[in-house]
Amino acid sequence: MTERNEEYFKQFIGYEFGPDKYRVKGKNLSAYSAAIGDKNPKFYVEKTEGEEKPDYSNIVAHPAYAATYTIPGLLMQLTEVKDKDGNKLVKNIGKLLHTSQEYDYDGCDPLTPADKKVYTVGKIVNLFLKKDKLWVELLFTSTNADKTKTFCRTTVKGLLRKGGF
Amino acid sequence: MVEVGTHILKTDGPVTREMIKKYASASGDRNPIHINDEFAEKVGLNGVIAHGMLSFGFGAHHLNDFAEELNGQLINLGCEMRGMVRPGDTILTHITVKAINDNILEIEMIQNSKMPLKLEKAGERIETYEGLERGWVSEKEQDLIKTEETENGTLTYREALVNKGWAKIRI
Numbered sequence: 105m106t107e108r109n110e111e112y113f114k115q116f117i118g119y120e121f122g123p124d125k126y127r128v129k130g131k132n133l134s135a136y137s138a139a140i141g142d143k144n145p146k147f148y149v150e151k152t153e154g155e156e157k158p159d160y161s162n163i164v165a166h167p168a169y170a171a172t173y174t175i176p177g178l179l180m181q182l183t184e185v186k187d188k189d190g191n192k193l194v195k196n197i198g199k200l201l202h203t204s205q206e207y208d209y210d211g212c213d214p215l216t217p218a219d220k221k222v223y224t225v226g227k228i229v230n231l232f233l234k235k236d237k238l239w240v241e242l243l244f245t246s247t248n249a250d251k252t253k254t255f256c257r258t259t260v261k262g263l264l265r266k267g268g269f
Numbered sequence: 270m271v272e273v274g275t276h277i278l279k280t281d282g283p284v285t286r287e288m289i290k291k292y293a294s295a296s297g298d299r300n301p302i303h304i305n306d307e308f309a310e311k312v313g314l315n316g317v318i319a320h321g322m323l324s325f326g327f328g329a330h331h332l333n334d335f336a337e338e339l340n341g342q343l344i345n346l347g348c349e350m351r352g353m354v355r356p357g358d359t360i361l362t363h364i365t366v367k368a369i370n371d372n373i374l375e376i377e378m379i380q381n382s383k384m385p386l387k388l389e390k391a392g393e394r395i396e397t398y399e400g401l402e403r404g405w406v407s408e409k410e411q412d413l414i415k416t417e418e419t420e421n422g423t424l425t426y427r428e429a430l431v432n433k434g435w436a437k438i439r440i
């Protein structure tokens with residue numbers, strides 16, 4: 105088996121994976137905003153007593169909402185990244201520690217319930233060994249199905265502890 | 270009028286297990302380390318921890334409010350996660366304008382968690398909080414323990430960095 109050294113891991117830089125599909129629902133956008141304490145009517149619909157179905161059609165996703173449609177699904181897809189011999193990059197996802205994320209919305213479209221689905225693709229931007237850990241930088245791009253709208257570009261950094269790679 | 274050095278402090282919490290469960294449900298992140306004390310103890314966490322993205326979400330809320338007050342738009346936000354938030358903690362979000370380049374404000378966002386430990390009045394302990402009962406303050410955090418006078422007595426708490434963040438607002 106090939107030694108898993110710095111040189112070995114370089115082959116994964118530029119590797120693309122996904123897409124991960126995420127279903128957008130107005131009530132979820134609203135519930136998320138409420139969960140972080142933001143009841144701005146741009147993001148949140150107050151449910152009134154006796155109302156059958158609140159109208160969520162006029163809200164947009166909160167800027168923090170990208171946490172739901174990018175990070176969990178794509179980090180799981182990272183477990184399917186393989187080298188040319190079919191060996192998995194990630195041996196134990198439980199050893200992954202998510203250390204930072206950045207959402208870039210410049211030039212992006214707001215995500216609304218009418219968009220229905222978000223498609224996110226991931227790319228390994230950087231990968232290096234330091235202090236017995238494998239440091240990973242990933243770029244996720246979230247769009248609609250035909251890529252005419254971009255909702256967010258997310259950079260996620262993390263590390264895999266010993267036994268995870 | 271916004272200028273370099275403009276600073277805002279916002280407070281959220283105390284974080285409750287109910288708030289953590291609501292975030293778990295709304296975000297889809299139902300990792301048991303956040304919602305099941307028994308499981309969290311088994312994996313060595315000595316009780317549940319809040320999602321890092323919950324405290325970051327509080328910060329995103331305040332950043333967006335700040336952008337809207339300026340009739341601006343939040344175009345970038347991020348953070349490095351540096352510490353854990355426990356039930357009972359209050360999150361203090363410091364938002365500071367670090368630079369203004371053309372029409373872009375560059376923001377620093379520092380989030381600290383304030384964990385109550387005990388409340389004393391006239392030398393008598395009148396309340397002991399979960400943080401002290403369960404030993405959530407580590408050895409290396411002992412120098413982060415402080416006291417303050419409140420209307421109910423002297424509060425002993427630990428304040429620690431949880432998120433070091435940044436943002437850009439276009440105005």
